[in-house]
Amino acid sequence: MWSGPRNISTAMMRSWENRPDTVVVDEPLYAAYLARTGIDHPGRAEVLASQPTEEAAAVAALAAPLPAGRTVHYAKHMSHHVSEEDLSWTLAFRNVLLVRDPAEVVASYVRSREACEPDDIGLLQQLRLWQFWSAHGVEPPVIDAADFLRSPEAHLRWLCAWLGIGFTDAMLSWPAGPRASDGVWAPHWYAAVLSSTGFEPWRPRQVELSAHDAAVAQACRPAYELLHARRLQP
Template sequence: MYAFAQRPDTHVVDEPFYGFYLANSPAKEYHPGTDEILSTMELDGERVVAAMLENSEKPVLFFKNMCHHMLDLDRSFMREGLNVILTREPKEMLSSFKEVINKPVMQDVGYQSQQDLLDYFLRENIPFVVVDSKDILLDPAGYLERFCQYVGIPFDTCMLSWESGPRKEDGCWAPYWYANVHKSTGFAPYKPKEITFPVSLEPLLGACQPIYERLMAYKL
């Protein structure tokens, strides 16, 4: 999201379905900042979809979504754009997620939702591509140039760096989730996380890993 926010031709929106998700799921009981999210965001999922489709602020629109935030919404609107499933190796992702949500479940981390979305795209013949975040970190310039070529927009080197600190596009949940990106000024080189993986998360890891491996068959 921060890379695309640097482009003068691009308008980015941060997780427009978050309010809808919290209003209609048990996650509102334990996600930080729930009250502010529910009081400031559109909670009707269909209205969120309509606002996305009607948006024409810039030639390129970038909507950062969590696929599990869409719950049971009709997803046919996704035919109107190119869909990118951004994923991450589960062991690293789960260990990071636990720093904010202590006892995550599959609905929180989204891998099953990503697989459901993959199946939907394949069944309905909707364009999509899978991106592994590690691949971006290994070669930011090369990967983003290839990605821009794939989606049909010119690559701009401005995507490789940004000023540290919050951005106006950040959702109100940024103080809880974006500490590291607010410290950054670009893509940090990839380094494996040096962690002792929590035993409590091993069953969830076991469920997520085969989904991640399936997604990798469709990555750019």
């Protein structure tokens, strides 16, 4: 599942982790991204110490055998974490894009981190991933967060059918609180999801952005509109 930040990606991870047959991994390319770019994020040192800092090692771990009794491996990715030098490894997995209106993303993002540029919110990279997969004859499902929150069960049922696995009501709710699978960055970013017990109903949001932040959102809007037009409508 390839998302940008400040989306419903962690709630989606909770949903899949609540399946008894599923193992989840939280942003496995994060440390490699920080090491490669040198960018400063909250908890940077802790993230670098918690994961492989080479993308190849992180990717290899994604293909490791699953624990006994588990048959589904769910990876929550931030699309801007992946190096675009070689995306061929992604073709070995079933890929889904999770998008959100860029104005809403930017408004949420700047509440946790002061600086925000187009490359920070993942939409440009999501489009490049989509273009790469399309060039290889694969058109991944695109889920818009607003649509999903209006009908979580329908979307999850469609995804399960696409993957050839059974849907379970356990995907619609989960216990509140942290998980051992949460990345070490959870204290900086996961406040809302830690108190959640299910997907919040969709609601319209009033967004006010500075001139700079509005320009960031606008720079990402063409990518969003292209992906949004291809979104899943189960």
